[in-house]
Amino acid sequence: MKPAPFTWHGPRTVDEAVAVLAEVGHEGKVLAGGQSLIPVLAMRLAEPAHLVDINAVAGLDRIVVDATGVTIGALVRHASLERDDAAAAAQPLLRQALRLVAHPTIRNRGTTVGSLAHADPSGEMTSVLTLLGGTITARSARGERTIPATEFFVGPLESALAADELAVSAHFPAASAGTGSAFVEVARRHGDYALCGVGAVATVDPAGAVTGLRCGYLSVSETPLTVDLTDAWNSGDDAAAATAAAARAAVDPLPDIHATAEYRRQLAGVLTVRAAEQAVAQAVQRVGTMGRDNESGHNEEDRSA
Amino acid sequence: MSEQVRSTSRNGAEVATGTVPAGARSTVAVTVNGTHRSAEVESRRTLSDYLRHDLGLTGTHVGCEHGVCGACTVLLDGTPVRSCLVFAVTAAGHQVTTAEGLGQLDESGDPNSLSPVQRAFRDCHALQCGFCTPGFMTTITAGIAENPDPTRDEAVEMIAGNLCRCTGYQNIVDAVLRAAELAKDPAAPLTDRFTEHSDAAHSADQDADGAGA
Ligand SMILES: Cc1cc2nc3c(=O)[nH]c(=O)nc-3n(C[C@H](O)[C@H](O)[C@H](O)COP(=O)(O)OP(=O)(O)OC[C@H]3O[C@@H](n4cnc5c(N)ncnc54)[C@H](O)[C@@H]3O)c2cc1C
Numbered sequence: 001m002k003p004a005p006f007t008w009h010g011p012r013t014v015d016e017a018v019a020v021l022a023e024v025g026h027e028g029k030v031l032a033g034g035q036s037l038i039p040v041l042a043m044r045l046a047e048p049a050h051l052v053d054i055n056a057v058a059g060l061d062r063i064v065v066d067a068t069g070v071t072i073g074a075l076v077r078h079a080s081l082e083r084d085d086a087a088a089a090a091q092p093l094l095r096q097a098l099r100l101v102a103h104p105t106i107r108n109r110g111t112t113v114g115s116l117a118h119a120d121p122s123g124e125m126t127s128v129l130t131l132l133g134g135t136i137t138a139r140s141a142r143g144e145r146t147i148p149a150t151e152f153f154v155g156p157l158e159s160a161l162a163a164d165e166l167a168v169s170a171h172f173p174a175a176s177a178g179t180g181s182a183f184v185e186v187a188r189r190h191g192d193y194a195l196c197g198v199g200a201v202a203t204v205d206p207a208g209a210v211t212g213l214r215c216g217y218l219s220v221s222e223t224p225l226t227v228d229l230t231d232a233w234n235s236g237d238d239a240a241a242a243t244a245a246a247a248r249a250a251v252d253p254l255p256d257i258h259a260t261a262e263y264r265r266q267l268a269g270v271l272t273v274r275a276a277e278q279a280v281a282q283a284v285q286r287v288g289t290m291g292r293d294n295e296s297g298h299n300e301e302d303r304s305a
Numbered sequence: 306m307s308e309q310v311r312s313t314s315r316n317g318a319e320v321a322t323g324t325v326p327a328g329a330r331s332t333v334a335v336t337v338n339g340t341h342r343s344a345e346v347e348s349r350r351t352l353s354d355y356l357r358h359d360l361g362l363t364g365t366h367v368g369c370e371h372g373v374c375g376a377c378t379v380l381l382d383g384t385p386v387r388s389c390l391v392f393a394v395t396a397a398g399h400q401v402t403t404a405e406g407l408g409q410l411d412e413s414g415d416p417n418s419l420s421p422v423q424r425a426f427r428d429c430h431a432l433q434c435g436f437c438t439p440g441f442m443t444t445i446t447a448g449i450a451e452n453p454d455p456t457r458d459e460a461v462e463m464i465a466g467n468l469c470r471c472t473g474y475q476n477i478v479d480a481v482l483r484a485a486e487l488a489k490d491p492a493a494p495l496t497d498r499f500t501e502h503s504d505a506a507h508s509a510d511q512d513a514d515g516a517g518a
């Protein structure tokens with residue numbers, strides 16, 4: 001349970017970090033929060049010759065919130081993003097999902113960008129980035145490129161990052177007007193990786209009719225899966241059953257010691273309806289609040305009277 | 306072979322930078338429980354092994370070595386982290402608080418000289434074998450600093466990432482609430498709320514059994 005020896009590099013800048021990565025290539029691994037990598041090293045599932053420890057690199061710990069959404073640097077810990085009120089206001093799905101990532105103590109150390117780079121199909125944030133259509137920006141000595149989530153997750157624990165690339169930031173688009181979101185999951189124990197998890201984003205029109213419903217899944221496919229369920233949700237009398245059936249048909253779970261494939265498929269159906277109901281309710285509430293805000297503007301005279 | 310890991314100051318915090326070849330040792334200096342400590346270690350040395358083997362601070366316990374049990378939890382710059390999932394070299398220049406640093410008995414041996422969390426564990430019988438205890442106490446110390454008034458549900462949430470094979474957790478949950486009380490008022494009397502919690506539950510069970518018989 002002790003990692004094999006490795007050469008440790010402690011760069012202070014992104015330029016230094018990518019210069020080391022260019023030199024060590026496939027022999028090297030980035031060390032961010034270490035909450036996935038150190039267990040892997042301790043169990044000797046990997047024995048990289050070089051670790052590039054980015055914990056002292058300047059300028060990677062920023063959370064930037066603007067009209068387009070939330071951009072986080074590679075050293076933003078899950079816990080910092082979860083606590084950030086501006087980020088939660090711009091994109092509520094971030095906090096809704098981060099609450100379910102491991103335990104608070106792991107979230108204090110693990111980075112959100114690290115969990116994306118790790119590309120675990122059981123990771124909440126991989127599924128959130130895909131559902132929201134976010135991007136990852138990577139730097140290498142060769143230059144910088146921005147990779148859409150749909151191209152970033154290549155397979156289980158496999159991302160599109162080249163060996164010499166450092167993921168420097170991730171961007172999560174802002175929630176647009178008239179949308180609501182929710183994230184629900186079932187795990188064997190509180191804080192464990194989920195047997196199945198579902199994130200939902202619903203869009204409603206001013207009258208409250210659902211015009212869009214998209215769900216993102218974790219632990220039931222090899223790469224984060226996103227499914228458009230708008231038609232099933234609007235399919236008439238037994239829409240909930242139709243939505244659950246559509247979800248069950250879309251997922252492709254594998255059995256393991258924690259649950260059978262059938263059980264995970266069943267969970268996908270049940271959790272989809274649960275997440276969708278919450279997301280639609282939040283969307284309706286947000287549209288309603290906007291309406292009320294306008295009304296209270298008209299009613300100003302009444303209140304002062 | 307010994308390499309010096311440079312400590313450079315940035316935003317007031319000292320950070321470790323440089324290169325340490327595989328198999329080589331470097332001087333890693335960390336402020337542990339307010340005292341400047343250092344040791345020559347390989348970069349693959351985890352913070353938990355550094356504390357226990359190199360500094361002799363065996364109050365930090367090591368259970369699973371892959372982040373699951375929480376026994377090794379220490380405060381890194383005041384925040385709970387798994388010390389088995391941090392390399393000592395990464396922690397160089399930072400502040401670490403271990404179970405030893407939470408409080409020590411004074412010379413008179415008065416238990417009230419312990420920290421609120423330590424006193425609460427004593428008051429509520431929140432440990433049996435004690436293996437998990439250091440990790441719970443560091444976690445709860447930071448937890449009540451962040452939330453000085455936890456509800457019982459919040460207390461459960463606070464300790465949900467730590468495993469205990471002995472107690473059944475209820476007394477540890479009590480200890481969270483008692484510690485919060487003691488942190489606000491070190492003279493707060495120990496009420497039935499904590500000491501009779503399990504007795505009350507037990508006799509309620511017996512009553513139920515009696516009614517059923
Ligand atoms: C007990 C336990 C329970 C957990 N439960 C969950 C859970 O329920 N859900 C969940 O999502 N996660 C869970 N995790 C994992 C946790 O979220 C990790 O923090 C996260 O997956 C990885 O982030 P990190 O910063 O720790 O990355 P590291 O462990 O440092 O790195 C992980 C991988 O990504 C690479 N990498 C990291 N950062 C970069 C970068 N900037 N550029 C290029 N490559 C990079 C590393 O080289 C490595 O291969 C759990 C972990 C533990 C120990």
Ligand code: FES
Pocket residue numbers: 366367368369370371372373374375376377378387388389390
């Ligand atoms: S020893 Fe670190 S979490 Fe178990």
Ligand code: FES
Pocket residue numbers: 431432433434435436437438468469470471472
């Ligand atoms: S008291 Fe024995 S493991 Fe908790």
